[in-house]
Amino acid sequence: MRTSILAALWLVLRRDLLLAFRRPGHIVQPLAFFAVVAMLFPLGFTPELARLRDIAPGVLWVAALLSSLLALEFLFRDDAQDGTLEQFVLSGQSLTALLFARTLSHWLLTGLPLALMAPLLGVALGVPLAAMPGILGALALGTVSLSLIGAIGAGLTLGVRRGGVLLSLLTLPLAVPVLVFGARATELAIQGGAMAGPMYLLAALAVFGLTLAPLAAAAAVRIGLE
């Protein structure tokens, strides 16, 4: 009997989470990178919290963007090397659905921790405490889109040797809307304004990505594995 699609999704998700918790480095390293990049700005710009607060949205989002880019290394590379991805293709299940689960687990392991850690970095950048829930929400929503865009890019560069630089060239331009809306939402959160507008736009991007990106990622992975 064939496994039902929901059961397959759950199996992929569980496997990814188990593997990640046995190798916690994959979760911790992007977070450390996120913190290091955010730390470079006070060192390179100014230690005055009042001035740092003005650039805090940009710093947080650019650091999050770079960190999620780095984490894409872990999305498909190991699975492609040990043949897991080929088994996905051969399993008879919808590759789109399996990659959807794979991307979801990737977000749980990289995007969500980034969002949870952002308030900590916010404090270091002079962001008032009242803004923290807003920042957390914006990053949690925005990183969904980043993981989905990243899945397409990572799938496309499967066949490229040392494709790290190319991967960033492919994904960063596509991530511009996430950066724009996310940074604006964060800015409004810091100023204490109503952040509903950019949050809706971030949510729209996430829904759009959830609908279409797994299809493109599945096409990309199929081509990459040929």
Place this chain on the structure above:
Amino acid sequence: MDWTWFHRLASPPYIYRLAATLTPWFAWPAGLLIAAGLYGGLVLAPPDYQQGDGFRIIYVHAPSAWLSLMIYSVMATAAAVGLIWRMKVAHAAAASCAGIGAWFTVVSLVTGMLWGKPMWGTYWVWDPRLTAQLILLFLYLGYMGLRSGIEDTARADRASAVLAIVGVVNIPIIRFSVEWWNSIHQAPSVMKMDRPSMPAEMLIPLLTMMVGFTLYFAAIMLVRLRAEILRRERSASWAREVVAS
């Protein structure tokens, strides 16, 4: 319905010969229209009451900007055709579009900057259209990078086709987000250009240049397509005969 015409389009030697026949039909009108448009735009059209002669760069800038976007959609369409019907010639067409599109994007950026110096007092302003053009350039560079990053031609074709389709879906979203971003962070020094209706003696040369540039693109693309087909079919006997003769 007879589909042989469609199947013939998938044959590289047929397309090679067709492209060779069609090239002059695009190249000559393109040359004439661009010459006429330049004369009309640089000599006949009156200077702008606000910008003086500085506005005349629009006769190169606007057609380049139009082509930079149009070529990306042509490229994505060709890529989709190649992906859906597994048509190698369509992939070759998409490959020959990328370089031209990237160059037109560069031309539109450079002419925009040259226009900006006298008008804005600086070469670069984070104007939404300039910014969107810059992102478009990165999309082109990513596409060409992916193509050259994968050694196997068939795989490079299909991977870059997926990227082109993802890109064409995203371009409107990126443009919207950049416009939205600019409407919030409006720099006060930026001159706001509402579009007054253009008088005919300015508009007609502009339209002439647009059509001329588009035909020029078609001609150049056909030449590059022939080169691309020859490169891909270099081991086929018909291609050897073409090169030998």
